[in-house]
Each structure stands twice: as structure tokens, then as C-alpha cells.
Amino acid sequence: MKYLLGRDFAFPEYLPRFPRLFKFDVIKMEAELEVDLDAGEVSGVVRYRVKAREDLRSIDLDGAEMEIVDASHEHRYDGQALSIYINMARGQEVEVWARYRARPRKGMYFVRSRNRAPMAWTQGESEDNHYWIPIPDSPNIKFPWTITVITKKPYIAVSNGVLTARRDLGDREAFTWDLKHPMSPYLLAIAIGDFERLEENCEGVVLEYYLPRGRGDGAKYSFHNTCEIMKFFSQYLGMPYPYERYAQVVVEEFIYGGMENTTMTTLTDWTLHDKHAHCPYSEFPCPGLEDFSSDPLIAHEMAHQWFGDLVTAKDWAHISINESFATFLEALWTERSLGRDEYLYEIYSNFKLYLNEYNNRYARPIVTNLYALPEEVFDRHAYEKGSVVLHTLRSLLGDEAFRRGLNLFLSRYKYKNADLEDLRKAFEEAGGRDLEWFWRQFFYSAGHPVLKVSYRGEQARLVIEQAQPDDSFPLYTLPLELEVVYKDGERAVKRVDLNERRIDISLEKEPKYFCVDPEFKLLKALELNIPLEMAGAMLEDGHVYCRIQAIDVLKKNGSRRAVELLAKALRDGFRGVAAEAARALGNIGTLDAVRALMEAYRDVKNPRTRRAIVEALGAARRREAAEFLDRVVHDPAESYYVRAEAARS
Ligand SMILES: [Zn+2]
Incomplete structure (x- = not known):
């Protein structure tokens, strides 16, 4: 029953907390x-x-x-x-x-x-x-x-x-x-x-920007997408921005990144930046080639105007209503502005951030009333894991029913409070199916599915095992997709209902490779046990998540051949995959790996990939990289963040 409480989060003396009872309105x-x-x-x-x-x-x-x-x-x-x-x-x-x-x-x-x-x-x-x-x-x-x-x-x-x-x-x-x-x-x-005030009109809503006097010049680099984000959320949620004005106030020494006060978001002045920080190697704007962008912060706080402000968690136990949605809607804006691959990579990265907290600190159900201070539940479980759970729900219901559910929930509870049960009922109505099983697995239990997948070459057989420890739901029910690419070039997608501890799948013929959940529809951790050359072949797959799986296998393998394959992945068409390859090479840390990183640095143009390469060179801790990093630090044409990363390394 550990999964109902979690691990290392609530102390034994914690008492359950409940919403306050007021005697008056x-x-x-x-x-x-x-x-x-x-x-x-x-x-x-x-x-x-x-x-x-x-x-x-x-x-x-x-x-x-x-x-x-x-x-x-x-x-x-x-x-x-x-x-x-x-x-x-x-x-x-x-x-x-x-x-x-x-x-x-x-x-x-x-x-x-x-x-x-x-x-x-x-x-x-x-x-x-x-x-x-x-x-x-x-x-x-x-x-x-x-x-x-x-x-x-x-x-x-x-x-x-x-x-x-x-x-x-x-x-x-x-x-x-x-x-x-x-x-x-x-x-x-x-x-x-002493603020400078800027104003624009966004389809009838007054957008205001307050910046400390003297710092208004950089406003466009931070705020240029504000109206687009507002229009997108209004359209996606089927509910126009609910108020007549939206101000973003930039303040000094703010204690957070941003705070979604209704119609008046407060933002840290750290989000102000110049053109070189935004697009170090190209003209502004540079969608997909940004080094730093305020969009995630702006989208997050804007999303709260609906989720958090219009409809508010009835108490901090249900903070997921505010924070999981704001984090998820950030990713939706990424999908709209930068495409599906960037969206999936953001969801994947959110999963990794949660996993870090799960591995190194604690596990808790997303909804829990066992905490001492409200601040304790503002964590990677509420934000990042919650966003991946909502993504999983969206994959399960389909975008159309998912959006109907969001709209129903917002319409029903606007200017009111709500909890996760209210949310469940809205999605059940919209999706036409019971979702208690989903809520129990992902909102009311700690942990996540861990799938161990291995390939038995002799029999062309796949074995999928649920291997999560006892701080996670004991046996998940999940619809899993499996992409199989055969040696003769045929490609097939199999659907497997995961509801047993172990499932054996016999393939008709020898596969070149297979990929579990190619579109990353499900929240889960994956442990792949496949031959090196299979991972190499998977690097050519069209799905970002499959290529990342391949990189994980190559990283664990660490051989010369693995380094060769990873070096190729540094030039992947998608910058997220290239960054994962860089991290893998930094982790392997051999001389070959370091050489591959230094070489790729010369022809990779995406600033965030370059940052990942420099970070990986630092992680490798080899003498050969030191002189190289020193040159990067002192190159004024280089991006601020790449140089800062090099200085740190
Ligand atoms: Zn938030």
C-alpha cells in the first residue's frame, strides 16, 4: 500500500489537511x-x-x-x-x-x-x-x-x-x-x-507591460508572442481570455519566476534579455533557433489566468488544477509555435525532471493532503509529472474529446473552486468513458510504470515486464503501441493492452528494430535490453522518442561503436535528439567521445545544441577539452549561455 502514501514525503506525524470551512461569504x-x-x-x-x-x-x-x-x-x-x-x-x-x-x-x-x-x-x-x-x-x-x-x-x-x-x-x-x-x-x-508602461491591443483585450524605467528597450524580446499565446489558449480552450485586461509587471528581486495574479502577472526581471541572448546566430525572431526565450514563462502564467485564477484548486492538495495545467499548456504553446517534435521533447524533458525528484528525493501521489506547508506540494510532481499525466490523458482520449473536457471543466467551475474529482467527471462526460482507473493510477498513487523490454533474438520475441517498485501502482493498465520495422523493410504498429506483469510478443519475422510507444503517448520509464546494432538502426527512425531510446541504449553500452553512432546523432535534424546524444557522449567520456563532441561543435548551428555539447565536454572532465572550452569562453561572438556553460565546465 506504499503507493497510496508515497515514499520519503509525508512524515508519520503529519495529519491530513482539509479545505477551510468559512461561516460567511x-x-x-x-x-x-x-x-x-x-x-x-x-x-x-x-x-x-x-x-x-x-x-x-x-x-x-x-x-x-x-x-x-x-x-x-x-x-x-x-x-x-x-x-x-x-x-x-x-x-x-x-x-x-x-x-x-x-x-x-x-x-x-x-x-x-x-x-x-x-x-x-x-x-x-x-x-x-x-x-x-x-x-x-x-x-x-x-x-x-x-x-x-x-x-x-x-x-x-x-x-x-x-x-x-x-x-x-x-x-x-x-x-x-x-x-x-x-x-x-x-x-x-x-x-x-517607477515603471515604463507599454500597451497593445489583442483582439479587444488591453495588454500592458510595466518595466522598471530604463529597461523598456528589451521588452519585445520577452513579450513579442504575448498576444499570439493569448489567442491560442482562447481558441484551444474554447473560452476567450476571461478578463478585459492583462498586465505583465516586471519587478526586481522577485522570489519566483512569475506569479499569475489575476489580470496582473508579476515576472522576474531576469526574463528581460537582448537580441544576442534570444537569437545569437540569426535575425530576430528565430523560431526553433532561440537560445533563450521568455515564452515558457509567459505561457505558463497566462495559462493560469484560466487554470488557477478562473478555476482554482479548492485547497493546496489539489494544486495540480493550477500547476499541472499551467505546465502542460506551456507545452501546448510549444507545439503550436515550434511543432510536434519540440512539444514531445518538452513533455519528455518534464518527465525526466520529475524522475530526478522521484529518484533522488521522494515519491508522492500528485493529490495528497498529507503535507505540513503548502509550499511542499509545489514540486516536480505537481508541475512536471502532472503535465505528463495530462499529456497521457490527451493521447488516450484524443485531442478533440480532451479539449471538450477542458472546456466543460472551465465552463462548469469558472469563478469557483474545484478538485481532481470535478476534473475527472468533466473528462468522463467529454470522453464518454469511466476514468477512475486512470485517476487512481496517475493522480492518487505515487510513482509511475517501469517497463523492462527485452528482445530474444533466437525466437524473434519481445518480453515486456512491469517492473516498478512498491512505491508505484502495483500493476498498471495501459494501452501500449509498439512500432516494429522488419528487416525486409515492412513497418507495422502493434497495439498491446498492458494489464499483466509480463507479456510475451512473438514477431512473425526478424525485426530490424522495434520501438516502444513511438509517439511517447504514455507516462512511463523504459528499460530497453536490445542489441547494439538494433539501437543503431533505431537512430534512423522518424520518431524523436525512438531515437532518444536508441541513445539511451548506446549510452549504457559505451563501446567504440556506440560512440561512433552517437557522433552521428549529434547531427540529428532535431536539436533535442542531438542534445541527448551530446549528454550521452559526455557521460561516456572517452577520448573518442570528447573528439566527436569538439568536432560537432564546429558545424552545429543550434545554440541550445551547442550549449549541450559544451556542457557534455565539461562533464567528460578531460584535459583535451579544457583548452577548447577556454577558447569558447573568450569568444565574444558566441552565445552568452554557451560561454557561461563553458565557464562553468
Ligand atoms: Zn504556476
Whole structure:
């Protein structure tokens, strides 16, 4: 039963956590706050119009480490929570307010340095907004809000929704932002600073970009695809972008890559870059030849505007609703903008990232309510593994039914909270079949299938065994495809229903090679036991995933012949395969392998392949590569990232 709990994740003393139970709904929140950038202080008044869900005697708000100056009713504050005492009958509506002051240690961050303009920004997720405003700080209560932020000139304050008023207050200015949609409290955000503002229109939606003054020049390299991404998601999900505006605010010293506050995503300034970083060897734009691109980050946060903001996980146990989807939709944008091979390689790479966490740290079910801090479930299981599970579901249902399921789920739960069961039912309706088996295997159990596949030459026989350890589902049910290419040139695709521990497949005649799950439709780890020449032949296959399988076999083999074959794969038409070949050669690390890498470097033009080659040369740790890497470091025409990789190596 280990697979139900996982391995090395939850400690024995952990107790199950459940969504918070609220005794009231918030009809509307209104706040008027003054933020003092120099003092690092926020003060003001927050008002709540609430409606009692049951008879109650107090409205309880979270509010950490603040000073409550005054409140609408008799109240008590203990440093963590504010109770406003008021007797209410079920269904009754009342307004309460609190005046407060705080010097937030979390939730709101002040960036101050000698030679730059000050800046402040907030980061609510998971539950930190209550360090700067009294609020019911839990994802499963949604309400609209209007927030007025007063700050000294010339700084501007950005927040959620639309700017409805700017008031001149002498040396200060007040900005009023109105969000009319009910949203979870962690999505409330403000950013204050000396920003340059850029604007464009994307089919009726106002796109805004706020960049620290002086850094607006590079905006196009980061943001040029924003409108295209928005249009694509709207079309794919069958639901237009749900709000009237989308701002991306670039801030300094951000603690994450990005945060999907509704209509106002915050992004790290690390994502700003120049033309040379984007397209080191070609003109901008250079689809498929980028060295660095902000697209994954922009697509991820944009995807959250639907998955996370419009529909929100009802508690952190179901964070997959937010993060698996955002990570998966990133890959969908890759598919749309760069093609199917790049998409599959991204899904494959996501699987490897998850596998790294699984192998080196822990295994847990994607959905688990056994955790101590919400941050613990924001991991490679929720993001990367979740994205591969959704990809597997898409392969199983077909794109059309999958999209119907997404649309049904979004339509049904918009402006509400949902969990993985709600998601299952939407996909069951859309796909016309029961999916409990799928959910149990992939969302509610730890681990993944491990398929050991070996070839018995004497009898032209394949043996497929499920060999996952006991931290994974004991016996997976999976529809598996098998591509067989025979020596006479015939090609066949066999469908195998994997539902036993071991399956034997006899082939009619001698195969040149075979490839398991050629289109990488399924989440699984694969251990191939096949002859070297079979792997060599598989390197010529049309499927990216088959060529990667071949590279894995050659890497383990490590012989001179394997190095020869891998050297050829360094020139593969797809850069992901070439990068995998480079890593394999770096891992083998023989003199032949190093020579092959140095030679390929000369004629490979894709910057990310070159990066992989340089990284592999570093990993090989051979004297022969040192001088070569030194030249790369000092070549100003070379890509920043290739040089940085060479310097690290
Ligand atoms: Zn995310």
C-alpha cells in the first residue's frame, strides 16, 4: 500500500489537511491603503461586505504581525487573526471594517538600493497576503475587490482588474483598481515602482507591460508572442481570455519566476534579455533557433489566468488544477509555435525532471493532503509529472474529446473552486468513458510504470515486464503501441493492452528494430535490453522518442561503436535528439567521445545544441577539452549561455 502514501514525503506525524470551512461569504472587499516605500510600511482601512452562511458571532480574518488601529465593531486581535464580533443570522448581510498598520515581513516586499528607484511588490501565494492586509487567506473563498493604493510621486501603483481612478494628492497619488470578478485572496496583488508602461491591443483585450524605467528597450524580446499565446489558449480552450485586461509587471528581486495574479502577472526581471541572448546566430525572431526565450514563462502564467485564477484548486492538495495545467499548456504553446517534435521533447524533458525528484528525493501521489506547508506540494510532481499525466490523458482520449473536457471543466467551475474529482467527471462526460482507473493510477498513487523490454533474438520475441517498485501502482493498465520495422523493410504498429506483469510478443519475422510507444503517448520509464546494432538502426527512425531510446541504449553500452553512432546523432535534424546524444557522449567520456563532441561543435548551428555539447565536454572532465572550452569562453561572438556553460565546465 506504499503507493497510496508515497515514499520519503509525508512524515508519520503529519495529519491530513482539509479545505477551510468559512461561516460567511464575502460579497465585496474594498481597501484604501497607503504604502510607504521608504519606511517599508503599509497602512489603511479594509472593508468587507459579508453574508452569513450560518448563524455566527464573529467575522474572522487572517492578519499576521500587524497593528489593528480600530475596527467597525468590538474586536480581538492575537497577532495572527482578527475577530470582529458581530451577531449575524444565516443569510444576513453586514459591512465590517478594520483600520490597520503593518511592516510586512512576508507577502509584501520592498526593494531598496542606493542607486535605484525603490519598488514594492506583493506575492500572495500560497498564504502570505494576510501579512499586509487583513483577509480570509484561503484559496476556497472568492470575492471581487476594489483597491486604492496611495504612494508618493512619481511612483505608480498597479493592481488587479482595471484602473478606474487616479487622484492627485499633492506629493502623492492615489490609484484605484477594480476587479469585478470573484477571485481567491492569494491572487490579490500590487506592485509599486517607477515603471515604463507599454500597451497593445489583442483582439479587444488591453495588454500592458510595466518595466522598471530604463529597461523598456528589451521588452519585445520577452513579450513579442504575448498576444499570439493569448489567442491560442482562447481558441484551444474554447473560452476567450476571461478578463478585459492583462498586465505583465516586471519587478526586481522577485522570489519566483512569475506569479499569475489575476489580470496582473508579476515576472522576474531576469526574463528581460537582448537580441544576442534570444537569437545569437540569426535575425530576430528565430523560431526553433532561440537560445533563450521568455515564452515558457509567459505561457505558463497566462495559462493560469484560466487554470488557477478562473478555476482554482479548492485547497493546496489539489494544486495540480493550477500547476499541472499551467505546465502542460506551456507545452501546448510549444507545439503550436515550434511543432510536434519540440512539444514531445518538452513533455519528455518534464518527465525526466520529475524522475530526478522521484529518484533522488521522494515519491508522492500528485493529490495528497498529507503535507505540513503548502509550499511542499509545489514540486516536480505537481508541475512536471502532472503535465505528463495530462499529456497521457490527451493521447488516450484524443485531442478533440480532451479539449471538450477542458472546456466543460472551465465552463462548469469558472469563478469557483474545484478538485481532481470535478476534473475527472468533466473528462468522463467529454470522453464518454469511466476514468477512475486512470485517476487512481496517475493522480492518487505515487510513482509511475517501469517497463523492462527485452528482445530474444533466437525466437524473434519481445518480453515486456512491469517492473516498478512498491512505491508505484502495483500493476498498471495501459494501452501500449509498439512500432516494429522488419528487416525486409515492412513497418507495422502493434497495439498491446498492458494489464499483466509480463507479456510475451512473438514477431512473425526478424525485426530490424522495434520501438516502444513511438509517439511517447504514455507516462512511463523504459528499460530497453536490445542489441547494439538494433539501437543503431533505431537512430534512423522518424520518431524523436525512438531515437532518444536508441541513445539511451548506446549510452549504457559505451563501446567504440556506440560512440561512433552517437557522433552521428549529434547531427540529428532535431536539436533535442542531438542534445541527448551530446549528454550521452559526455557521460561516456572517452577520448573518442570528447573528439566527436569538439568536432560537432564546429558545424552545429543550434545554440541550445551547442550549449549541450559544451556542457557534455565539461562533464567528460578531460584535459583535451579544457583548452577548447577556454577558447569558447573568450569568444565574444558566441552565445552568452554557451560561454557561461563553458565557464562553468
Ligand atoms: Zn504556476
